[in-house]
Amino acid sequence: MPETTSSGDGPQEGVQIDLISGERMAGKTSMEKIRLILDGVRDGNIVVLESGLTPDEESKLIEVTMSEINPDGFSGIEIESFPQDQASDTSLLGRLMGKQETSKLTVIGPANQIQSLHKDETLISALISRK
Amino acid sequence: MGLFAELRDSVSRVTASLFADDSEPKRIGIYGPPNAGKTTLANRIARDWTGDAVGPESHIPHETRRARRKEDVEIKRNGKTVNIDIVDTPGVTTKVDYSEFLDHDMEKDEAVRRSREATEGVAEAMHWLREDVDGVIYVLDATEDPFTQVNTMLIGIIESRELPVLILANKTDLEDANIQRVSNAFPQHETIPLSALEGDNMDEVYEQIAKYFG
Ligand SMILES: Nc1nc2c(ncn2[C@@H]2O[C@H](COP(=O)(O)OP(=O)(O)O)[C@@H](O)[C@H]2O)c(=O)[nH]1
């Protein structure tokens, strides 16, 4: 049976996964990062950040997500990340260097497409449905 | 005129800081996931110390869609008096689906309206957390798994702002309540068990509020 449900706003029917390197995020402002994430997620993509967001950026991400939710399209995000590495987080050198971000792999996707997102210490597992 | 305005400003700043201790109540935000019992707790605190309530409690998620404030609540414990403004916030979440409201027998228009209010309320609560609160009471339903992404993120945000925080393990009247699991999840913070509904262990809650936010 041929699939005829192509949604019109994108050629692909699969799920696109964007793996964004820490390097690519490094030069961006908080709002640029959030925009990049939400643009991807609103297109139906799964966004994986090599090095996650700072707490401040996470709180802004929630705030902006809330302001963009609308009943006919976007119902928000699912997000999971590995816990902050305690050792590197509190290292004296890290603090001296004013380093806030430690590597923290983060997975973000559209809430209406992620059927489940589970995590344990070392594994994040996402079950995704097509658009 | 510029100089005068500046002078006036700095004079009022000095007087403000001189009297800061007694006159300015601390703004304490009650945060936590939906249905943890935040409003039940806010109402109990307000009733115990002022005589009236803050807002309706409900099993419908997002019943508290806009933050509600109860100002100048004076709590006295062990000779210590603290003045706080209690801000009851909507439960923090990363998603709101209006169809959840339809499940609670609502018309579509009403469901859409409520979900819009809910998202605005959460956005506002997040904004305040960055700008406008002096301390946080983080309420968890002790029958639920505390290791969620939202809890971890929120506690991380609170810590990064260096706000004093008390973790409350609520609903201890229920058999499934697991207080240990809550204190294991956030060992760096004080966890206080309570039943906001039954009023169990409120003495300790007030003692810790006076200690942490006084
Ligand atoms: N058994 C029990 N139920 C509670 C307790 N605190 C709140 N609840 C119930 O949990 C539901 C959600 O409470 P509410 O205060 O509205 O939660 P909020 O969404 O965090 O503001 C309501 O049905 C409350 O009656 C408690 O200590 N024990």
Ligand SMILES: [Mg+2]
């Ligand atoms: Mg409430």
